[in-house]
């Protein structure tokens with residue numbers, strides 16, 4: 226059965242459709258002292274596929290509860306993290322800090338036989354799990370909602386790290402070129418700056434591609450830089466539409482056609498499902 230976390234219920238339903246596995250009933254409560262309780266009252270079958278984005282501390286606790294709730298009834302527990310939180314805290318940036326993603330991975334691995342993570346921030350996160358791990362690249366799904374007939378399309382990454390994603394989306398779209406900006410983030414202030422670049426966007430439709438839009442600082446700066454190059458239409462895409470803080474307003478104020486993310490995080494901007502990509506691994 227597919228066992229949904231409270232923040233991944235639409236994706237879990239799509240995954241049930243894509244795999245033919247039934248959707249388990251779940252219940253979510255919170256006690257007066259703030260503690261959570263996630264139940265799976267009618268679990269049946271051999272395999273539990275727990276699908277839960279861990280985009281908050283509560284979501285982490287809920288995932289551990291869901292795994293434990295099915296542990297005695299399932300022969301195999303597979304954990305799917307559509308979005309893995311804390312993935313950007315993957316090293317000690319200053320003395321005294323934890324490697325937070327390692328702590329999360331260790332806790333999650335205790336309740337599962339296998340883990341799938343959709344587009345983790347760094348694939349190296351797999352080393353922190355004590356169980357088999359696979360990274361699911363769902364970025365090709367971002368090509369599906371794009372309109373046909375983009376004019377001389379340019380698939381543009383806001384930094385070098387997202388170049389492979391931009392290439393994957395271009396390949397799935399079927400035509401176009403790829404390029405990227407050079408980004409620098411001030412770790413103290415979080416401010417993002419991009420170097421002047423030779424990106425050739427004049428008159429062309431541009432698809433910006435990143436793994437995640439969190440505060441929107443990176444995308445806003447990329448859009449601003451891009452408009453200095455006099456592009457045609459600008460489409461903003463990402464796998465994980467976190468859209469925290471003022472990101473929605475930043476993007477709403479930008480001169481762009483649309484913002485499209487996947488349902489790894491269920492938001493108004495989630496316009497395509499990663500369920501078919503996950504289903505290939507199940």
Ligand code: R5P
Pocket residue numbers: 383384386387417435436437438439440441442443444
């Ligand atoms: C950075 O390496 C990532 O790929 C994203 O560009 C970044 O995390 C987005 O964060 P924000 O929206 O806060 O700029």
